[in-house]
Amino acid sequence: EVQLVExxxxxxxxxxxxxxxxxxxxxxxxxxxxxxxRQAPGKQREGISCMLSKNGYTWYGxxxxxxxxxxxxxxKKVGYLQMNSLKPEDSAVYYCASVEPTQLDICGAWASYYAxxxxxxxxxxxx
Numbered sequence: 001e002v003q004l005v006e007x008x009x010x011x012x013x014x015x016x017x018x019x020x021x022x023x024x025x026x027x028x029x030x031x032x033x034x035x036x037x038r039q040a041p042g043k044q045r046e047g048i049s050c051m052l053s054k055n056g057y058t059w060y061g062x063x064x065x066x067x068x069x070x071x072x073x074x075x076k077k078v079g080y081l082q083m084n085s086l087k088p089e090d091s092a093v094y095y096c097a098s099v100e101p102t103q104l105d106i107c108g109a110w111a112s113y114y115a116x117x118x119x120x121x122x123x124x125x126x127x
Contacts, residue, residue: 002026002098002116009094009121016086020121022079022096030054032100033107034072034079035114038092038123045095047109049081052102059108064090086125093120 008020022034035050048061049070058070069082079096097114107113 004118006118006121009123011124017084020081024077029100033102035097037095040092050107088127091125095120
């Protein structure tokens with residue numbers, strides 16, 4: 001089991017930026033995927049981005065495409081989500097998730113694909 005801890009959330013004004021981190025521990029493979037999801041109050045969990053360590057494949061949801069950038073530090077096994085041009089509708093609890101080994105050459109917003117999840121970090125964007 002991989003333990004995941006998110007950090008970097010907080011309060012930011014619309015148009016601002018935040019960078020979320022997803023620190024992992026207990027990972028045994030160099031082939032893994034990091035996914036980012038979010039859930040706003042009263043809404044369903046939404047997959048927003050993912051990345052594969054083995055080939056650098058990335059995927060973004062339509063709501064964040066062009067504003068958010070996912071990355072992985074493979075040496076540290078830490079995932080990042082750089083969020084720019086934030087909007088009030090980006091306010092949510094953000095979760096990172098991981099799976100290893102990946103079995104696939106792509107990733108996406110399939111919550112059932114990920115084996116381990118963090119506790120989440122809250123992002124609030126004020127207007």
